[in-house]
Structures are given as structure tokens and as C-alpha cells.
Amino acid sequence: MIRRPRLSTTGAFAPLRATAFRAMWIAALASQVGTWMETVGAQWILLAHPHAAVTTALIQTATTLPVLFLALPGGALADVFDRRRLLIGIQSVQAGTAGTIAALAFFDLLNPIELLVLTFALGCGAALTVAPYQALIPELVPRQELPSASALGSLSVNLARAVGPAIAGLLVARLGPGYVFALNAASFAAFAVVMASLPRKAPAAETRPEAFLAAVRAGERYVRFSPEMRRILLRIALFITPAVALWALLPVLAAHRLGLGPTGYGLLLAAVGAGSIGGAFLLPWVRSVLTPNRSYAVCAAVYAAVLAALALTRSPALAAAALVPAGAAWIVVLSNSNAAVQLFLPGWVRARGLSAYQFVFSGSQALAAAAWGVAADRLGVPGPLLFAVVLLVLALISGRWWPYMDTVPLDRSTKVHWPEPHLLIEPEEAEGPVVVLLRYRVAEDRQAGFVRAMHRVREARLRTGALQWGVFRSGEDPGAMVEIYTVASWEEHRRQHDERLTAADYDDELAAQSYAEGEPEVTHLLSATPNVSGSP
Structure with a gap:
């Protein structure tokens, strides 16, 4: 309605x-x-x-x-x-x-x-x-x-x-x-x-x-x-x-x-x-x-x-x-x-x-x-x-089947709500692709609701830089749900982190995390270029 x-x-x-x-x-x-x-x-x-x-x-x-x-x-x-x-x-x-x-x-x-x-x-x-x-x-x-x-x-x-x-x-x-x-x-x-x-108007310094x-x-x-x-x-x-x-x-x-x-x-x-x-x-x-x-x-x-x-x-x-x-x-x-x-x-x-x-x-x-x-x-x-x-x-x-959606209550201001990534390997801005994994602890009886809530998170990830996205259950750990998405480069992920996510996107993430226990564990996977020369 x-x-x-x-x-x-x-x-x-x-x-x-x-x-x-x-x-x-x-x-x-x-x-x-x-x-x-x-x-x-x-x-x-x-x-x-x-x-x-x-x-x-x-x-x-x-x-x-x-x-x-x-x-x-x-x-x-x-x-x-x-x-x-x-x-x-x-x-x-x-x-x-x-x-x-x-x-x-x-x-x-x-x-x-x-x-x-x-x-x-x-x-x-x-x-x-x-x-x-x-x-x-x-x-x-x-x-x-x-x-x-x-x-x-x-x-x-x-x-x-x-x-x-x-x-x-x-x-x-x-x-x-x-x-x-x-x-x-x-x-x-x-x-x-x-x-x-x-x-x-002077541009924002961080842009x-x-x-x-x-x-x-x-x-x-x-x-x-x-x-x-x-x-x-x-x-x-x-x-x-x-x-x-x-x-x-x-x-x-x-x-x-x-x-x-x-x-x-x-x-x-x-x-x-x-x-x-x-x-x-x-x-x-x-x-x-x-x-x-x-x-x-x-x-x-x-x-x-x-x-x-x-x-x-x-x-x-x-x-x-x-x-x-x-x-x-x-x-x-x-x-x-x-x-x-x-x-x-x-x-x-x-x-x-x-x-x-x-x-x-x-x-x-x-x-x-x-x-x-x-x-x-x-x-x-x-x-x-x-x-x-x-x-x-x-x-x-x-209009009965395809009505306007209500955009008035959505907060579109930028919100930097992810923890700053601390990596032991500092990637170049152009380095990519980058794979981001988020591991959630979700009780088995709450996993169906979690997957439904993650649909809105999927849209936020894809429109702010992700090229591929998926959510998976762990075969070894029934209480683990893993979100995986890929971005083209480290620069794209930094823009996603610092500039592109909104307060409304944060609300969608909170709705999904309400099904989980605590904060997700985040891992960043950087592209490993094969050694084509054959040298060790």
C-alpha cells in the first residue's frame, strides 16, 4: 500500500x-x-x-x-x-x-x-x-x-x-x-x-x-x-x-x-x-x-x-x-x-x-x-x-500492478557505516577484482528470514559497485551464512565504502543483521596474479 x-x-x-x-x-x-x-x-x-x-x-x-x-x-x-x-x-x-x-x-x-x-x-x-x-x-x-x-x-x-x-x-x-x-x-x-x-561551490575535499x-x-x-x-x-x-x-x-x-x-x-x-x-x-x-x-x-x-x-x-x-x-x-x-x-x-x-x-x-x-x-x-x-x-x-x-514506490521516507544522505578495512597488504587503487566476504552467525530457524532481508542488501551492493553477489550456507557449519560479492577494483570498493552507501542502505543492512548474532566477520580477497615467467 x-x-x-x-x-x-x-x-x-x-x-x-x-x-x-x-x-x-x-x-x-x-x-x-x-x-x-x-x-x-x-x-x-x-x-x-x-x-x-x-x-x-x-x-x-x-x-x-x-x-x-x-x-x-x-x-x-x-x-x-x-x-x-x-x-x-x-x-x-x-x-x-x-x-x-x-x-x-x-x-x-x-x-x-x-x-x-x-x-x-x-x-x-x-x-x-x-x-x-x-x-x-x-x-x-x-x-x-x-x-x-x-x-x-x-x-x-x-x-x-x-x-x-x-x-x-x-x-x-x-x-x-x-x-x-x-x-x-x-x-x-x-x-x-x-x-x-x-x-x-567548492567540491568536497574527500571526493x-x-x-x-x-x-x-x-x-x-x-x-x-x-x-x-x-x-x-x-x-x-x-x-x-x-x-x-x-x-x-x-x-x-x-x-x-x-x-x-x-x-x-x-x-x-x-x-x-x-x-x-x-x-x-x-x-x-x-x-x-x-x-x-x-x-x-x-x-x-x-x-x-x-x-x-x-x-x-x-x-x-x-x-x-x-x-x-x-x-x-x-x-x-x-x-x-x-x-x-x-x-x-x-x-x-x-x-x-x-x-x-x-x-x-x-x-x-x-x-x-x-x-x-x-x-x-x-x-x-x-x-x-x-x-x-x-x-x-x-x-x-x-498503475494497479506497477504503481510508484514511495521514495519520500528514504534517507539518501551518505553514511559511512562500515569499519575501516585494516589490511596487512595495501593494494593499489587499480588492483582488482576484489572479493569481499561477510560471515554471519545465523540460527537455522532464522535463516529463511535472513535470506529474504538480504535481497535489499543485494540491491545496495550491486548499485554501488558490486559486479556479482551471492549469499551461501556453509556446508561445514550449519549456523554460518556467507555473503560474497565482487567489485572491479580496490578503488571501486573504497568508493563504495566512503561515498556511495546511504543511510537507507544502512537501514537495510541493519534489518538483515537483526537475524544474525553480532557483527559479521569481514574478509577482503585480493587478486593473485599468476607468475607467468615460471620462476619461483
Whole structure:
């Protein structure tokens, strides 16, 4: 049974009291406004070309597909390098790319292929931006304000969706798309300037930099062996896959079914943004009365109803009215999911875990948007929208079997609770593999409970560095249970010991040790390289 949320119901805008967070949030909002302006300008250019349903949907794909390739490496970079400097560099490159699109548009040299390629380049920058940006948030606001900070992050996206398309529609209609692309370049440059002005947080003295590839593997391992993370990723994928049909098909719906121009399309997106703003105001109340699973179900039902209305109506006014609750449902689902990830991830792997979330979130958008575009090109817009309704209903029902897990009560602070290993042989950091044995005294009538409790210990060992893990009974001593696991190197085991285990992992170990008598006896086995020369 999922317990009700127990986070403090801080105000929706409480995190904005922190000066550094406020500056970063405003800079991100301006950049996102520019991105939405660029998206509208690009999609409106492509509407004049054949197969508009496919090409306009591919703008969404080009923007989000890079996440499939760069999300996990980007998360590792954000955990290994200074996040502020990383953001400055990325935003500077983004400004140059957007400036190139603007120059080509001004000289009437922008064809669909070039536009898609450069949009893909901007998507690469966006994929590398998300992890360091979101990983900075817990450093700037208190833990109890993380859900509100996550909501503000989603709100900035939707505010941008409300403001950006409306501005872009007016500029495209009166001045042409080149001015839209130029303003996008300026927004990236402004973001870089703001990040450069933020104070740099000194790294903890005990933190040792990880090698890049090892960091990527560690992040992948952490997500793979975290049931809570896997469940969050599943729930967001089940929602995003059908929900993105709205974003992929709205340009075609506006132009070909509702008979609207660029200004009208911008107003439709503004209606979604207005709904998301209302949803942000409602989030504290929603969290106080609904569990994450119930709010997910309500939002999926609301979003399905909106898609059904859009599939059946030809009235612009009705379509705009329907899009308001869609914006509210979208921000509630995304904010709750992002907050759950932020609350669950410990600091050492936060950016990598967030990049895995972004991988699923944006990857689902990229692949689904392309599929919805192809379907609409062949079948028209109403059919795919109604099929998306069916998928949303199935996502709602699936919560009965695959609900969110409660991450709020888990203490994710680092806890060094193992005794410092005292070895007569001092291994090199790169030496490995290393085998760790823990010998427990467990009465035979308590061994079944011990093995069940060790399942959570297994997950902690594997997500913090173990490559293999097992628990065994001793054939010679019926009262002995032996836990054995292998790590790649002594350095990995030291990181596991000093940096990666959390207070929640300690609670799981205590639960297992409650079945045993006293503390376990620990042995470290170091790799013995054979003497290949044959000499004694």
C-alpha cells in the first residue's frame, strides 16, 4: 500500500527565495522561451513543404532524439566535472548554433534538411544541459522544497510554451522566422552569462574524481539495480508515449483541421501553457490530498479526454479550452515524477540518475513523435489521437500492478557505516577484482528470514559497485551464512565504502543483521596474479 505524501507542503514558489536558484531559473526560462520560439518557427517553415505531418513531427524528434545518445554520458560529465562551467560551455555552443540558423534564414538559405540537422545539434546541447542543470538544484534549495523546485522547473517549460509560441507566431507572421531564431541565440548567450555570474561551490575535499567511462558504468548500474528508479521510468514512459501525440500533431491539427495560421497555433500552445501555470499553483494542494499514484491516474484520464476532444472537434475555441486542462495534467505528472527522482538519488550519482530519467522522458518523446507523425500522414489526425487515448487509459489501469514506490521516507544522505578495512597488504587503487566476504552467525530457524532481508542488501551492493553477489550456507557449519560479492577494483570498493552507501542502505543492512548474532566477520580477497615467467 502506497502511503500518503509526507513532505512539508511548502509554497509553490518558496524555492525562488534563494537568490542563486532564482537567477538560474529565470535564465533557464528565458532560454526555454527561445527554444519554443525556434520550434514554432521551424515547424511553420516546414508546413510549406510536402509531407508536412511527417516533417513537422520530425522537429520534435530532432530536438529530443539526441537524449538517446547523450543523456547518460552527459550525466557522467555532470558528476565528474564542474557543473557550472559545463553549462557555460554548452550554452555558448548553443548560441552559436542558433545564430547559424538565424543567419541562414535571413539569407533565405535554410532548407528542410539543414533545418533538421541544426535542430538536431540544438537537441544535442539540450540533452547535455538537463543533467547538470537539474543536479544543481538540490545544492541551491532545501530538501523539503525539492518538489516545489521540480514543479518550478516544469512550470518554466510550460511558461515558455505559453509565451514563446505566442511571440513566435507574431514575429513569424510580421517579420519572418529569422528574427525568432536570432532571439533564441540571444537567450542561450544570456543563460551562459548568468551561469558565469553564479558563485562556484567548492567540491568536497574527500571526493575523488572518477574516470569518465567508469562513471558512466556506475550510473547505469545504479539505475539498473534500483527498483524505485525503474518504476519511475516505467510510469513516465507509459504516460509520455501517448501524451506526446498532442505536441507532435498540434501544428498539423491547427493548420489543416482548425484552419489557423501561425498566430492561432501560438495561441493554442499558450492555452497549454496557461493550464500548466494553473497546475503549478495547484500542485501543493494536489500533493496534500492525492498520492502520486492517484494523481497520475486522474491526470491520465484528463489528458485522454482532451485528446478525444481534439480528435472530434473542428472548433478552435473548443480546442483551446480543452488544451488548458491538458497543460495542468502534463505538469502534475512530470513534476511528481521528477521530484520522486530528485528525492531518491544520492548526491554522488544524482546527475547520472537524472540523465537516465531524461533518457526515458525525451527518448519516449522522440520515438513516439515520429511514429505519431507517420501515422497522421497516412491516416489523418483524428485516428492517431484516438489511439493515444486508448494507450493513456491502459497507462492509467497499469498503475494497479506497477504503481510508484514511495521514495519520500528514504534517507539518501551518505553514511559511512562500515569499519575501516585494516589490511596487512595495501593494494593499489587499480588492483582488482576484489572479493569481499561477510560471515554471519545465523540460527537455522532464522535463516529463511535472513535470506529474504538480504535481497535489499543485494540491491545496495550491486548499485554501488558490486559486479556479482551471492549469499551461501556453509556446508561445514550449519549456523554460518556467507555473503560474497565482487567489485572491479580496490578503488571501486573504497568508493563504495566512503561515498556511495546511504543511510537507507544502512537501514537495510541493519534489518538483515537483526537475524544474525553480532557483527559479521569481514574478509577482503585480493587478486593473485599468476607468475607467468615460471620462476619461483
